[in-house]
Amino acid sequence: MTASARTGAVAILAGNGALPGLLAAALLSAGRTPVVFAIAGEADPAGLPAGAPVHVIRWGEIGRLFKLIQASGCREAIFVGGIARRPDFTSLRPDLGAMKLIPRIVQIMRNGDDRLLGEVAGIFAERGVELVGPLDVAPDLALGIGAAGGLRPSPEAMREITVARSAALAIGRLDIGQAAVALGARVVAVEAAEGTDMMLARVAELRRGGRLADSGGVLVKCLKPQQDRRLDLPTIGPDTAERAAAAGLSGVAADAGATLLAGRAETVAAFDRLGLFLWGLAAETAHG
Amino acid sequence: MTASARTGAVAILAGNGALPGLLAAALLSAGRTPVVFAIAGEADPAGLPAGAPVHVIRWGEIGRLFKLIQASGCREAIFVGGIARRPDFTSLRPDLGAMKLIPRIVQIMRNGDDRLLGEVAGIFAERGVELVGPLDVAPDLALGIGAAGGLRPSPEAMREITVARSAALAIGRLDIGQAAVALGARVVAVEAAEGTDMMLARVAELRRGGRLADSGGVLVKCLKPQQDRRLDLPTIGPDTAERAAAAGLSGVAADAGATLLAGRAETVAAFDRLGLFLWGLAAETAHG
Numbered sequence: 001m002t003a004s005a006r007t008g009a010v011a012i013l014a015g016n017g018a019l020p021g022l023l024a025a026a027l028l029s030a031g032r033t034p035v036v037f038a039i040a041g042e043a044d045p046a047g048l049p050a051g052a053p054v055h056v057i058r059w060g061e062i063g064r065l066f067k068l069i070q071a072s073g074c075r076e077a078i079f080v081g082g083i084a085r086r087p088d089f090t091s092l093r094p095d096l097g098a099m100k101l102i103p104r105i106v107q108i109m110r111n112g113d114d115r116l117l118g119e120v121a122g123i124f125a126e127r128g129v130e131l132v133g134p135l136d137v138a139p140d141l142a143l144g145i146g147a148a149g150g151l152r153p154s155p156e157a158m159r160e161i162t163v164a165r166s167a168a169l170a171i172g173r174l175d176i177g178q179a180a181v182a183l184g185a186r187v188v189a190v191e192a193a194e195g196t197d198m199m200l201a202r203v204a205e206l207r208r209g210g211r212l213a214d215s216g217g218v219l220v221k222c223l224k225p226q227q228d229r230r231l232d233l234p235t236i237g238p239d240t241a242e243r244a245a246a247a248g249l250s251g252v253a254a255d256a257g258a259t260l261l262a263g264r265a266e267t268v269a270a271f272d273r274l275g276l277f278l279w280g281l282a283a284e285t286a287h288g
Numbered sequence: 289m290t291a292s293a294r295t296g297a298v299a300i301l302a303g304n305g306a307l308p309g310l311l312a313a314a315l316l317s318a319g320r321t322p323v324v325f326a327i328a329g330e331a332d333p334a335g336l337p338a339g340a341p342v343h344v345i346r347w348g349e350i351g352r353l354f355k356l357i358q359a360s361g362c363r364e365a366i367f368v369g370g371i372a373r374r375p376d377f378t379s380l381r382p383d384l385g386a387m388k389l390i391p392r393i394v395q396i397m398r399n400g401d402d403r404l405l406g407e408v409a410g411i412f413a414e415r416g417v418e419l420v421g422p423l424d425v426a427p428d429l430a431l432g433i434g435a436a437g438g439l440r441p442s443p444e445a446m447r448e449i450t451v452a453r454s455a456a457l458a459i460g461r462l463d464i465g466q467a468a469v470a471l472g473a474r475v476v477a478v479e480a481a482e483g484t485d486m487m488l489a490r491v492a493e494l495r496r497g498g499r500l501a502d503s504g505g506v507l508v509k510c511l512k513p514q515q516d517r518r519l520d521l522p523t524i525g526p527d528t529a530e531r532a533a534a535a536g537l538s539g540v541a542a543d544a545g546a547t548l549l550a551g552r553a554e555t556v557a558a559f560d561r562l563g564l565f566l567w568g569l570a571a572e573t574a575h576g
Contacts, residue, residue: 170458176475186399186481187464193476193500194490202482202490210374212481256475 015081026138062098172224183217237262256280304368314426350386462510472507525550544568
């Protein structure tokens with residue numbers, strides 16, 4: 001990464017959720033020119049800031065995507081947002097290059113597959129475009145260290161955070177998931193393919209069934225130790241607060257400096273309103 | 289364990305499910321005298337073999353339990369079967385010793401808590417009764433090495449078994465759970481407080497939602513590496529075959545010699561009928 005690459009236009013390949021718009025706004029504030037490539041059927045153009053050019057891109061149009069990226073002078077590209085639907089090729093016949101690239105892009109945006117990310121980054125690099133991560137260009141979107149809102153974890157919650165973090169890191173090392181819930185000294189839920197939302201719904205269900213204590217417990221989200229930070233960063237938003245509250249948790253902790261907030265003010269307001277803490281974990285020291 | 293302890297009467301503290309009855313029958317076949325203490329509201333007396341004396345025990349009656357164990361000459365006791373309900377103390381006031389012991393027994397029968405098991409075993413030992421495991425006295429209930437039924441894992445399923453086993457051992461080491469599901473090279477579900485049934489239901493749900501490939505994948509159940517084998521052994525029965533089939537899996541693998549079959553003939557028949565393999569894993573060698 002050269003210093004000169006941190007100026008000028010940057011391509012945002014945008015999936016669903018609030019992050020593409022927040023990232024575009026952060027880039028505009030930083031004096032950059034975001035160019036949004038909104039994936040048809042996923043990205044919500046209404047969430048994008050005025051001032052950022054938007055091109056709607058269908059899955060078959062990889063050739064057009066590269067032409068537009070180069071025509072707009074983008075030397076960097078960022079993949080951000082989720083992919084909820086399977087690519088629809090019925091309306092458009094992709095070219096051969098696209099047929100190879102599309103499933104890889106879907107896979108890395110869905111599951112943060114690091115091996116495929118390297119391949120996709122190589123294909124972008126051949127065209128003079130560097131894949132970077134959202135926090136490389138918009139560090140203000142990151143959760144900071146310590147309490148983000150008005151509440152702090154109790155000593156009991158701090159112990160739960162330690163327990164859940166160990167579990168999240170263990171499954172992260174195996175490339176299984178990024179999140180775990182601990183209640184007391186016990187890990188009660190571990191995230192795999194179902195994702196954090198469905199894991200929290202499970203905790204709520206176990207509570208309703210009387211299989212867990214009525215309240216307390218924490219969610220911890222962590223980077224996989226070996227993961228590429230250009231993709232699949234832990235993300236926390238107002239809906240995280242709502243789902244954690246519905247699961248009866250006392251709060252959420254995540255890696256500071258490596259977790260995206262889907263709207264800082266809205267997220268902190270939701271945690272405060274629901275009486276939950278949001279806690280940014282400092283990086284573990286080698287002896288920690 | 290002395291050789292002489294492997295004769296005579298043995299107390300079975302029986303929770304729900306088929307295992308208490310199967311264990312009592314296996315003990316009768318081996319010339320032992322099982323004395324069943326059926327936990328009221330949990331154990332099903334209909335599933336018990338004729339020839340085994342049965343005492344229904346309510347949670348408050350720990351004093352009576354010990355008197356009956358000693359009166360029947362039992363020098364060994366086994367906890368087997370699940371606990372689905374919270375103990376009900378409304379109808380009976382437990383004595384002080386029971387108040388301390390009951391929650392520990394519930395916890396170890398539910399969650400296999402090794403630390404509490406040591407305490408409970410100590411309380412039984414003070415009364416001259418040794419807590420042992422079901423496979424210590426009835427090794428024929430165990431899954432053997434290799435294919436239990438007519439089907440064997442494909443080479444692809446063998447690779448999935450390796451992946452799921454690593455995940456199950458990793459969470460086992462953290463005392464989180466015993467089971468994981470792998471599909472291709474990826475772990476898609478990991479068991480924690482929800483248990484294996486709810487984890488398999490989740491895999492079925494992810495499949496229906498198009499979030500996993502349509503079929504294939506394996507369930508692996510493993511002993512936690514540090515676990516006490518007197519409690520909470522992995523258990524596989526006909527319902528495991530049904531739930532695995534509903535989740536679209538190609539089969540199930542578990543530790544040979546350490547996994548209980550809830551009815552060998554019925555279990556193998558269910559796996560065969562549903563077209564799934566049931567595979568007993570040999571212990572891993574130190575260099576494996």
